[in-house]
Amino acid sequence: MAIFELGEVKIEVDEDGFMQEPDVWNETVAAALATTEGVDDLTEEHWKVVNYLRDYYLKFGIAPMIRKLCKETGFPLKKIYELFPSGPAKGACKVAGLAKPTGCV
């Protein structure tokens, strides 16, 4: 287990940098995690993606399919990659406080 620290934020993360306790997630934590993903400022568009992922995760306990993310946010795939350079699985899910996706990712 590792500790991720930035400014006031101090959270437990796994070795890949994904949150261990989704309950302590808040907007400050998201902004701090975003810096590790090459995103220095979370814009309104970023929040749209992050909030959708977060809500879905709290409801179903897993990450949504990329199709749902695109449909619900109205963003085309390319836009998701522009917002989160490491893509939806590693980038956006991490910022939204999800656990690390399982499998070959």
Add this chain to the structure above:
Amino acid sequence: MAMSEKAKEFNQLFKERLNRQHVLSLTACAHCGMCNDSCHYFLADNDPKMTPAAKADSIRGIYKGHYDWLGKIVPFWVGSRQVKTDEDLERLKDVVFGSCTGCRRCTINCPFGVDMAGIVSLTRSCLVDVEVAPEGVLTVMKDQWETGNQMAVSKEDYLETLEWLEEEVQMELDDADFKVPIDKEGSDFVFVINPREVKYAPLSLQAAFKIFHVAGLDWTMPSEGWDNTNFGLFSGKADLGGHMGNLAYNHAKQLGVNRMVISECGHGFLSTKWEAPNWGKANPLPFEMISILELMVDLINTGTIILDPKKNPLPVTYHDPCNLSRSSGLTEEPRFCLKRSCLDFREMIPNRADSYCCTGGGGAMSMAEYAKKRLSVAKKKADQIRETGAAIVTTACHNCVDGLSDLIKHYDLKYEINGKSMWLPVKNVCELVADAIVIPMELPKRKPRVKEIVKPVKVLVIDDQPDIVDYLEALLQDNGYEVITAHDGDEGIEKAKADRPDLITLDVSMPGKSGVTVFHELRNTPTFEDIPIFIVTGVVDFRQLMYQKTVEAPEGFMQKPINPEVFLMTVDRLTDRTRQKVAVEESGKPA
């Protein structure tokens, strides 16, 4: 001390599963050290515990404890190690899951061919059965058993995603006729994929669909048995391996296809094509299995798709996935596709069968507990990528895409484009091919069936020293070339005329007909004057002599002792021209 229950069971399983190949690998090691430099775990900080031989010793010791009489009487003498406690099992787990990706780079550098991946896999299978394994691996295994795919994607989600991608491709091609056929019986081929492609990263699927459509192929997606990945390989569990293979095979049989095309996934290809038919006792299968790389080569070769490399102007490099290059021999196909899809292709050094692991192989991406170590040993790969100066990294494996993306972030490998500094993107080969594709005015309705493979480039090596001939032959063969050899000038000329090589490497100082004479004879023979000649000599002065003559100078020159990397780069440069010319002649269109 009493043996723990888990240790007891582990020892029993280890004995039951040990086979002749494992025993050979466990007994043959001479600890000669040839493997040290081949392992990226060792190269990171030269930790002697990370040499393949030392890691194998922790497995070898168990074998000796059970079967070696000396190991039973004087264990310390032969390094025999008993697995007695749960802590022993944990230590073993750190070795076989946390310090080896089963990339087999050590195996090709081992004089005895010790199959490290084989004995690691044996040990993993026993550990998995006593549940001493990374949680990520156990989760994925459970998902594959229960849902038939490694990311537990429901059938509904899978089909809806395909429908959505259908709309995306329709929009991209502005063609409402495009359909993603599902379970179309009697199709030429069925396409099996990595669940990551539908769950998170569908750009490669979109690219593949675009290629299939523009080429007018007769294909289908399966509604079931669509996952080509197989954690039977990473866990060493043949029962799961067979189960996953049979899901795909049985569905393909029902559809009555001629071929199964496997998307760009290294371990998926290795398992589906080579291992799972044995695990699942599925042979003989009524269809052929090929990689999408081989399919794309066919399409390019036959002019079924036309590519415009100008559409991908940025420098591109390619990472050879271990399971495709070292274990399956697919080294030339991706290069063939990339060199025709982009303007500036750059090799990573070393490459092909000698490539370093992306560091995410062997299921490592699913083991969060070892992520830190994985990234710390990725320095070698990061340096390799940085040295190419490429703006885009490509690879034919989804797992490598993630392994490489992680290390690119960790080592901050960036490329500046339009004044913005970005982490290097990692893409699949089909994405570049799809980007380079020229869309014809009218999409073809034909359904070509082509079965060709890339013609290997033929090199004739002429040298009077047998050890040099053997060395160059091995070096070239390892890198995908077909080699003909000649040991003197006369034999060289004879073979050049009989076999018409694409390149000749020529020694200068030879008894009988010297290299200079051979050179001039060939240059003055009509129809042979355009075969590129690469002089490889220890006698520098002859160089001048050669250039003073009235014929065209040799295309390449190199002084002995031979630097293999420079040698291969020169051969590649000189033969690439031949390859391109062949493609133009065969397709009648610019390649």
